[in-house]
Amino acid sequence: MLRETPEIQLDLAVTGMHCDNAYGNTIHIIEQDNFNIIKVVDININTTSHTHILHSMSVCLNSFGDFFSNNTYDAVMVLGDRYEIFSVAIAASMHNIPLIHIHGGEKTLANYDEFIRHSITKMSKLHLTSTEEYKKRVIQLGEKPGSVFNIGSLGAENALSLHLPNKQELELKYGSLLKRYFVVVFHPETLSTQSVNDQIDELLSAISFFKNTHDFIFIGSNADTGSDIIQRKVKYFCKEYKFRYLISIRSGRLFGND
Template identity: 25%
Template sequence: MQTKICLISGARSDWPLIEPLLDAARRQAVDAHLIVTGTHLSRRHGHTLDVILAAGWQPARRLEILEIDDSPLAAARSTGRAVSLAADALQELAPHWVVVAGDRYESFAAAVAATMLGQPLAHVGGGETDVATNQDGSLRNAITKLAHLHFVANTAAAQRIRALGEETWRIHAVGLPSLDALKTRRRPRTQLAPIGLPASGDFLLASFLPVTLRPDESFKHLDLMLDALDHIAQHKLCLLSNADAHADEHDARIRRWADGRRDATVVHSLPPELYATALAECCCYVGNSSSGVIESPVFGTPAVIVGLRQQGRLVAANTLALEQPTAAALLQAIRRQIAHGRFDVESPYGDGTAAARVLETLCRLRSRPDLLTKRLSCEADAPDSRPTDATSAPCRLSEPAAPSGGVTSTRHPRRLPAEAPP
């Protein structure tokens, strides 16, 4: 019987993880159904459903969940609505697998619905460590404990999920699907002209997402970033936020800063092809999006991470992180990265083959008799948690070893430091 999967996407941030899985499903004759929700259906957040439709994907279900404001209460209510609507959709579609990605509340809601329906759940992108400043980290770990299979970026993420008590055979370090087609998505720079970007000359790519558990610090760091950009001569291409708490005020500050400027272009979002083009063509990325950590190494793009949102993640040597920046230090870091130019680096987040490996594993393990029977697997239980046959062994993805004497090579990853305890 053909394997049937349902993939859920709720925002522009998880779509680059989901679309390669749809592509792989089509190549591997897997019956894939897409459920879209969240900001994909929101006009004030760019209505990125248009991007999905333009790429030729037809959603099986569209779930309207958003409230009219961006308060924490609105996010909580949207999550509850998403659980209810996702449950209805998944009950009707009855897949062999429900697939969610990342750490947003839309993915969490679908994971809860699948769990209550007794449907096998696969999670892409667990085991990351950016947990200090947003609900995202808590939601990611909650999805991990609900999921029956885990597809993670690297062996470090796999080890964290193992430490959470997940059985070894459930954990597969395959890399992130978002890297699979990143280079092939790149288009000529001329395709950025319709959004208002000059046809020639260097430009920066900037974005700043709310740090939801520390809103005051988030606004402070955003203002520091905008002040630093005032002193950078290059054109600035600025992206606005997702549907996070306090996003409206973040976006308003960016719009006020850019109003009347001839050296700044503000857009709500970009299609994946144009975002890949912007990331590849820009002279530097500045902000706090995970793309400055995960995708920028693919193109060797210099990146400056502002604040704590990506704290704890592995970074390649193209990335400078300022967790508590001053205006002077931030401006110096941006100028240093621009002056350096492209880096020769390896990504710690995959080798471009993740999606095919995810689909192969879903098909292979869908009938495993103990799939839905999760157990807490501790160190003392390690012999029992090892795979009992070759067909259940997890995929492995070797991380580059750090050179002796510390991370000095531009090709090897290092970790953003965790925040010191008070």
């Protein structure tokens, strides 16, 4: 559609998990789609502490601050509530470049995504939400109703065309799933008073009660504070009980806190 609209010039700036080998270095997927990547910022993601997250944010803020001082745009479009996107939003706003925010108005309990998302909303001039409920919440935050549009969920749209391995494909690659299986995903609850160690230990302890009757397939967590702890413990748990650890999978049964 963009290629058929020559009056719109789209440049992509890529950062965060897209540039990290631990999360698939997915920038190559963007390159395969032949989009114009004008800026790449590797923020050296280190999720061991809040201090390291803040360092990644400062790297991102400084880099995009310099970039926007030398490159003018009619608008900058950002999606969601990631901390690196927060830095991009601040840099663009301080250079008086209008922000278009996708997926505002949503709720994330026990995570700093919540206040980051609403902060980006307050900096934005145009809001593209995924449901009517989220549209109403953006308006409740004080945004002009005429600047808020419900366009549906991009993730749901993408999921319709995304190929993920089904049970048969998994069995061909990793061996038979003889028992009923569940897919498990757990992200750090970054605003919880409970430590990440205790959070994941509690989950794995509960799962261990079913280790003889069910199979469990774990998928990776987001790059948030403490995700390195979760991934390390999950990989050890999978090795001990011969469960599987994958990036993503299609399943009818999923539990965790995603």
